[in-house]
Amino acid sequence: MTLRIVTDSTCDLPPDLLRDLNVTVVPCNLHFGTDVLRDSVDITPPQFYQRLASAKALPTTSQPSVGLFLETYRRLAGEATEVLSLHISQKLSGTHASAVQAVAELASPLRVQVVDSTQVSLGLGFLVREAARMARDGATLGQAHAFLRDAIPAMRSYVTVDTLGYLVRGGRASRMQGFFAGMLDIKPIIVVRDGETHPAGRVRSRRRAMQSFQEIAAQAGKLRALGFMQAACLADAAALADSCSSIFPRADMLIREFTPVMGAHLGPGALGMALWPGSPP
Amino acid sequence: MPTSPQKKPTSRAANPGAPTLRAAVLDAPALLSALAAAAAHLERHVEAVNALNVFPVPDGDTGTNMSLTMRAALEEVAKQSPAPASGAPPTASGVPAHAGVLLEGLARGALMGARGNSGVILSQILRGFAKSAPDMATLNGDAIAAGLQAGYDQAYRMVPSPVEGTILTVARDAAAAARAAVLGTPAAVFDAAASAAITSVARTPDLLPILKENGVVDAGGQGFFLLLEGMAMHLAGRDPALAAVTPAVVARAYAASSDHDAPYGYCTEFLIERCTVPLDGVRVRMLALGQSVVVVGDDSLVKVHLHTPDPEVAFAYGRSVGVVARAKADNMDAQHRSAAAHHATLFAAGCAVVAVASGAGMTNLFRSLGAAAIVPGGQTMNPSTGDLLQAVLDVPAPAIFLLPNNGNIIPAARQVQALAPGKQVVVIPSRDLPQGVAALMAFNYEAPVEDNGRSMARALAQVKTGEVTRAVRPALLDGRRVAQGQAIALAGGALVAASARLGTAVLALLRHLGVDEGDAVTLYYGADVTAAAAHRIAGRAAKEFPHAQVHIVAGGQPHYHYLAAVE
Numbered sequence: 114m115t116l117r118i119v120t121d122s123t124c125d126l127p128p129d130l131l132r133d134l135n136v137t138v139v140p141c142n143l144h145f146g147t148d149v150l151r152d153s154v155d156i157t158p159p160q161f162y163q164r165l166a167s168a169k170a171l172p173t174t175s176q177p178s179v180g181l182f183l184e185t186y187r188r189l190a191g192e193a194t195e196v197l198s199l200h201i202s203q204k205l206s207g208t209h210a211s212a213v214q215a216v217a218e219l220a221s222p223l224r225v226q227v228v229d230s231t232q233v234s235l236g237l238g239f240l241v242r243e244a245a246r247m248a249r250d251g252a253t254l255g256q257a258h259a260f261l262r263d264a265i266p267a268m269r270s271y272v273t274v275d276t277l278g279y280l281v282r283g284g285r286a287s288r289m290q291g292f293f294a295g296m297l298d299i300k301p302i303i304v305v306r307d308g309e310t311h312p313a314g315r316v317r318s319r320r321r322a323m324q325s326f327q328e329i330a331a332q333a334g335k336l337r338a339l340g341f342m343q344a345a346c347l348a349d350a351a352a353l354a355d356s357c358s359s360i361f362p363r364a365d366m367l368i369r370e371f372t373p374v375m376g377a378h379l380g381p382g383a384l385g386m387a388l389w390p391g392s393p394p
Numbered sequence: 395m396p397t398s399p400q401k402k403p404t405s406r407a408a409n410p411g412a413p414t415l416r417a418a419v420l421d422a423p424a425l426l427s428a429l430a431a432a433a434a435h436l437e438r439h440v441e442a443v444n445a446l447n448v449f450p451v452p453d454g455d456t457g458t459n460m461s462l463t464m465r466a467a468l469e470e471v472a473k474q475s476p477a478p479a480s481g482a483p484p485t486a487s488g489v490p491a492h493a494g495v496l497l498e499g500l501a502r503g504a505l506m507g508a509r510g511n512s513g514v515i516l517s518q519i520l521r522g523f524a525k526s527a528p529d530m531a532t533l534n535g536d537a538i539a540a541g542l543q544a545g546y547d548q549a550y551r552m553v554p555s556p557v558e559g560t561i562l563t564v565a566r567d568a569a570a571a572a573r574a575a576v577l578g579t580p581a582a583v584f585d586a587a588a589s590a591a592i593t594s595v596a597r598t599p600d601l602l603p604i605l606k607e608n609g610v611v612d613a614g615g616q617g618f619f620l621l622l623e624g625m626a627m628h629l630a631g632r633d634p635a636l637a638a639v640t641p642a643v644v645a646r647a648y649a650a651s652s653d654h655d656a657p658y659g660y661c662t663e664f665l666i667e668r669c670t671v672p673l674d675g676v677r678v679r680m681l682a683l684g685q686s687v688v689v690v691g692d693d694s695l696v697k698v699h700l701h702t703p704d705p706e707v708a709f710a711y712g713r714s715v716g717v718v719a720r721a722k723a724d725n726m727d728a729q730h731r732s733a734a735a736h737h738a739t740l741f742a743a744g745c746a747v748v749a750v751a752s753g754a755g756m757t758n759l760f761r762s763l764g765a766a767a768i769v770p771g772g773q774t775m776n777p778s779t780g781d782l783l784q785a786v787l788d789v790p791a792p793a794i795f796l797l798p799n800n801g802n803i804i805p806a807a808r809q810v811q812a813l814a815p816g817k818q819v820v821v822i823p824s825r826d827l828p829q830g831v832a833a834l835m836a837f838n839y840e841a842p843v844e845d846n847g848r849s850m851a852r853a854l855a856q857v858k859t860g861e862v863t864r865a866v867r868p869a870l871l872d873g874r875r876v877a878q879g880q881a882i883a884l885a886g887g888a889l890v891a892a893s894a895r896l897g898t899a900v901l902a903l904l905r906h907l908g909v910d911e912g913d914a915v916t917l918y919y920g921a922d923v924t925a926a927a928a929h930r931i932a933g934r935a936a937k938e939f940p941h942a943q944v945h946i947v948a949g950g951q952p953h954y955h956y957l958a959a960v961e
Contacts, residue, residue, distance in 0.1 A: 289762040290682070317835070
């Protein structure tokens with residue numbers, strides 16, 4: 114019995130960690146006009162923000178194709194008996210649906226379980242990392258799945274954007290909201306829980322948004338892991354991590370860059386925080 | 395032989411033979427025509443009462459508010475259905491033949507139509523009066539005196555911190571005089587009340603220093619006196635011109651003036667099949683297009699409901715994210731009542747905000763921050779309790795936060811709390827538009843009512859606000875003489891600075907409010923200010939407070955050249 118973990122490019126885990134834990138990453142797609150690029154494969158975050166600055170039209174994104182999942186599972190069938198395919202919230206992306214479709218068409222003895230993480234970015238990443246560690250240590254699909262059933266509902270991630278412009282273009286905020294947010298320097302704070310984005314507050318200025326993040330983390334009680342995500346604003350993420358490290362000296366902390374597909378929706382300057390409540394193991 | 399200075403009830407009667415003068419009781423038609431005469435009497439003096447406002451900025455318009463409240467009361471009686479529950483038969487004209495029923499209708503109309511502080515107090519006086527005489531077919535002097543006293547008691551209980559030298563003092567003195575004259579006819583009782591009222595009005599400057607400083611009497615008290623005087627004169631048969639004003643005329647006049655309602659547009663509904671956007675995405679887009687937005691469903695099927703002036707825009711959006719089915723748009727002017735009942739069933743749970751605002755920029759800002767409905771109004775146009783109630787009922791959420799955004803509108807907003815059955819109405823007592831903005835920023839439509847109430851109240855307390863305008867008349871304010879046309883800065887209702895120049899007043903206001911490092915300073919410039927002028931002043935503010943962020947917004951609000959917030 115060999116269990117392997119599959120995820121998608123929105124998990125935002127470091128490539129060497131993914132390699133070490135034998136995690137297969139299926140990339141989402143980024144479209145610049147007619148150019149289709151594989152997320153974090155054909156384009157790195159620094160290249161992405163450079164191209165974004167000069168792009169005439171904003172990029173769009175799409176889920177990995179059913180065929181790509183099918184290809185991935187078939188390849189794994191040669192080296193594993195079980196696959197746990199853990200993905201970005203199905204309410205926010207069609208990635209989960211593509212994977213489910215691929216499993217339906219997979220005529221193979223390989224057992225594949227597709228799981229909705231109900232999360233994004235490191236909220237997904239922490240779950241992937243833990244499931245991969247369990248797989249490495251010999252856990253079965255059933256054991257890993259049972260762990261996820263308990264861990265998923267507790268996970269939270271928060272995002273603030275520097276400009277509402279990208280959310281406006283994506284239809285998640287109105288033009289009017291974008292206009293006044295710019296004028297009044299309003300920074301929305303969005304929480305991802307139960308698979309969906311919910312409003313978690315609005316503050317005036319970036320500085321207060323970062324203060325709010327710190328307060329949210331401080332009120333979370335014990336934390337098993339704490340992640341910070343940034344889109345071309347490493348200094349802010351580092352400052353936030355620094356201010357939180359004194360509150361949670363023992364928590365496992367990670368600072369990562371948002372993958373380009375996430376960056377396309379949030380825009381440069383987006384700052385994120387993933388909280389995994391619980392005691393460090 | 396010296397004559398007694400004591401007031402003789404009949405001494406003012408020009409026509410001692412008038413039948414009402416000697417009538418021992420008032421029946422409903424007589425009471426109604428007396429009230430109509432009183433309302434007309436007040437209306438003819440509206441400008442004089444408005445002019446008594448002591449603030450050097452257009453304030454509340456006490457006379458207008460009281461007059462509109464009386465009109466609403468009479469209008470309610472005029473449209474009252476002919477057969478009341480008490481079984482009293484209607485008269486030929488449709489007016490209830492039962493004085494108690496008539497008073498009940500008046501009180502209900504006044505409650506719904508109450509505008510401003512003084513209008514709300516007047517509506518409470520009428521309510522107290524009505525409650526004291528529910529089963530009286532006619533009123534004698536005794537009942538009238540008891541009614542005036544009950545009216546005062548009711549109003550006094552309602553005001554959170556009663557101030558002497560206002561309409562309350564006048565109502566108390568009038569009721570006391572009426573009780574001393576109980577054995578008289580209704581005309582005599584009203585005459586005694588009116589005489590005591592004008593004496594009391596004359597005394598208000600001694601009780602309220604700001605009145606004395608400005609050499610005026612209390613506007614609300616004066617308005618109440620005019621109503622009592624109108625009753626007394628009419629019952630004494632002294633002014634045939636007044637007696638000619640029938641309630642029907644008043645009702646018509648009111649109907650003609652009530653066309654100010656904001657258009658409701660189209661009640662628009664459609665389904666989106668195979669929607670590619672999450673519900674939240676659809677919801678925010680719909681909120682930008684209209685009001686009363688409800689978006690429910692799941693990935694496979696989304697149901698959208700909204701009120702918008704342009705349904706095609708909503709449908710086009712639906713087609714861009716999925717397949718639109720069962721689209722319909724009904725003109726709501728014909729059927730907005732049934733539509734309101736309809737959303738109530740659609741809407742599951744949640745909180746919404748109803749805000750009072752004026753000025754295009756301010757209205758858009760409140761809408762963009764998530765206010766579900768905007769009631770037009772402000773400093774000189776206080777919306778009525780009924781206007782606020784209608785907006786609260788139209789928004790299909792079980793819990794509504796009301797942002798009055800003006801000190802004069804807070805009392806009417808508080809009235810709504812008791813009038814919206816099945817709804818939880820929470821008044822966040824915002825005294826100006828920037829306070830309302832700060833409170834609304836803290837609102838989260840997904841959060842529980844208690845959490846929202848707490849965080850909105852906290853946000854309100856944390857923002858420091860003030861305003862700059864030009865004095866419309868010379869005044870003595872907080873011991874300082876303000877010349878007409880001078881730019882004045884006010885914070886918490888107190889004069890902070892006066893200057894020939896708006897910019898100087900704005901900067902003095904900011905210094906008074908106190909700007910700390912990292913603060914956000916927001917200047918909302920009004921309808922009378924150009925963008926260039928606002929940018930110049932903002933530039934000066936940014937230079938003086940280099941460690942704060944200065945933002946300017948085209949608020950477009952009337953009266954106030956600048957509204958300022960520091961947070």
